[in-house]
Amino acid sequence: MKQPPLHIVLIEPEIPPNTGNIARLCAATGIHLHLVGRLGFSLDDRYLKRAGLDYWPAVQLRRWDDFPTLQAAYPRARFWYTSKKAGNSYTSVDYQKGDFLVFGKETKGLPEDILAEAGGRAIRIPIFTESVRSLNLSTAAGIVAYEALRQLGMTAG
Secondary structure: OOOOOEEEEEEOOOOHHHHHHHHHHHHHHOOEEEEEOOOOOOOOOHHHHHHHHHHHHHOOEEEEOOHHHHHHHOOOOOEEEEOOOOOEEHHHOOOOOOEEEEEOEOOOEOOHHHHHHHHHHEEEOOOOOOOOOOOOHHHHHHHHHHHHHHHOOOOOO
8 A cells, every 4th residue: 555645534524525525635645644533424324425525545544443543553653633723823833745734524523632632733723713613624634734735845836
């Protein structure tokens, strides 16, 4: 299996079209997708499949029962934790090939215990108005992933 440029980790995603859109992003970029914990849908969900269209065969997907098991499988990996509570901007990071971009569930974000471990590896996407609490999960994943890919030199011609 080819070494991916990045990994996207979704912890307990709840909304099938978001995960489907992120799967399509992963198919387009070679990023590996990791789904962790209890999902708010079945992987056979028609909305999930519809959002991912016919790209699912191109997605390198792994399921994990819990986040510590995933971390143990990649002991040397760098994990970046996205949260609206983080102090560091996603653009302030020097991403490296193989980094893991971790996103929490749509309604609650990342669990507090994971954020407590994150320390300086917690990152946020700025929101410039007070009328919006957070960005859509698939939008956030695309923003952070493409910044990391840009830094890795994966840009168009």
